[in-house]
Amino acid sequence: MWSAIADEISQTLKLDLTFSEPEKVTGGDINASFKFSADEQHFFVKTNNASQLLNFQTEMYSLEHLSQGSDFVVPDVICCGLAEDSSFLVIQFLELVPHPLNGVQQSESPWYVMGKTLAQMHQNNQQGEFGWSEDNFIGKTAQANPWQKNWSTFFAEQRLGVQLQELNNKGVDLTDIDEFVGHCQQLLSNHHPTPSLLHGDLWQGNVGFTNKGPSIYDPSCYYGDPEVDIAMTELFGRFPESFYHGYQGVSPLRKNYPNRKLIYNAYHIFNHANLFAGIYLEQAKDIIAKIYKIA
Numbered sequence: 001m002w003s004a005i006a007d008e009i010s011q012t013l014k015l016d017l018t019f020s021e022p023e024k025v026t027g028g029d030i031n032a033s034f035k036f037s038a039d040e041q042h043f044f045v046k047t048n049n050a051s052q053l054l055n056f057q058t059e060m061y062s063l064e065h066l067s068q069g070s071d072f073v074v075p076d077v078i079c080c081g082l083a084e085d086s087s088f089l090v091i092q093f094l095e096l097v098p099h100p101l102n103g104v105q106q107s108e109s110p111w112y113v114m115g116k117t118l119a120q121m122h123q124n125n126q127q128g129e130f131g132w133s134e135d136n137f138i139g140k141t142a143q144a145n146p147w148q149k150n151w152s153t154f155f156a157e158q159r160l161g162v163q164l165q166e167l168n169n170k171g172v173d174l175t176d177i178d179e180f181v182g183h184c185q186q187l188l189s190n191h192h193p194t195p196s197l198l199h200g201d202l203w204q205g206n207v208g209f210t211n212k213g214p215s216i217y218d219p220s221c222y223y224g225d226p227e228v229d230i231a232m233t234e235l236f237g238r239f240p241e242s243f244y245h246g247y248q249g250v251s252p253l254r255k256n257y258p259n260r261k262l263i264y265n266a267y268h269i270f271n272h273a274n275l276f277a278g279i280y281l282e283q284a285k286d287i288i289a290k291i292y293k294i295a
Contacts, residue, residue, distance in 0.1 A: 002019070002022060002083075004084065006019045006038070008079050008090070009036075009038070009043060009078055009079060013078070017038035017041065018039065022034040022045065023036075023037075027046060030048070031046040031048045033047075043092065043093050044075065044091050044094070045089070046089045046091075047087065048086065048087050050082055050087050053080075053082060054137075055137050056080050056087055057080055058135075059136075060077045062136065062219040062220065063091065063219060065197065066199065066219055069197045070121035071117050071121070072118075072213070072214055072216045073212050073213050073214065074217065075091040075093075076092040077089075078090040078091060091217075094208065094210055096210060096215070109246075111240045111242040112242040112243065113213065113246060114243055115243040115245065115247035115249075116246040117213070117214055118199075121197055122197065122229070122251060123251070124197040125195060126197075127223040128149075129147040129148060129149050130195050130222070130224050131145040131146055131147040131148055131154065131158075131222055131223060132145035132221060136221070137220060138200065138271055139201075140275060141166070141271050141275065143222075151191070151195075151224070153185060155184070155224070155264070156181045156185035156188065157185075160181055160184055161177060164177045164181070165177060167270065167274055180291075187259065187260075191225070191254075191260060193224075195223035196224065197221065197223060198221060199216055199219045199220070200220035203235065204236065205218075206219070225260075230247065230261075231264040232268060266284070266288070269284050
């Protein structure tokens with residue numbers, strides 16, 4: 001497999017490269033991840049079984065859009081394909097640096113710059129509708145992205161409804177799906193965001209810092225409400241406060257955001273319930289109850 005990947009990298013870059021043995025690195029729970037080096041060049045390689053090729057292809061597409069549509073440091077995509085019975089994605093290996101939380105002025109904090117950069121990315125409004133030009137994945141779960149003019153319909157049906165139906169297909173009945181989807185659609189009906197480029201899976205494991213600035217990776221992009229990204233930064237360990245100051249200095253959050261945050265984060269909790277069950281099923285029940293209490 002590695003010989004085939006090495007050949008693909010060399011052909012893509014039009015270079016005669018001699019590779020060392022791949023080094024296993026941390027890269028999440030879904031794929032195997034490696035640092036693959038040749039001379040002075042380093043590559044980040046994700047591998048999985050052959051059936052996961054589409055996942056890598058959609059990730060590649062999202063990375064390319066983030067690179068073009070933001071000032072973040074986004075790893076360059078090198079190549080993607082099949083090698084023997086495995087699929088692979090090769091991207092630039094980023095050298096991440098520590099990010100100090102104390103001892104710097106807020107406006108000089110890397111987290112402040114990250115928040116500001118995200119707000120500027122969210123102002124990338126090149127689409128008149130919500131969705132994406134192809135379906136992709138959130139983790140291992142398929143994410144449907146049909147274009148939709150109405151945000152409340154898009155999110156309630158294509159995000160919450162789809163996840164709840166998937167749980168139902170597994171024998172997990174958390175709530176009346178139609179009733180819950182209708183309730184969430186009604187709660188979002190008076191909120192009219194402009195479709196903005198989203199990372200889509202924005203938690204601390206998918207961000208970092210380089211000597212050239214803040215970086216984002218492992219995206220699940222689509223055009224939606226910018227608050228979706230902000231809500232997720234509060235779900236699995238809230239980002240440092242300077243991040244939110246940086247963001248709101250460019251783009252203040254709108255009225256009733258705390259209520260919408262519950263709705264938006266329900267999507268990720270439902271997805272984790274689908275993927276891992278366990279405690280996430282209890283969290284799903286809890287957030288459904290909280291959303292029903294929103295008038």
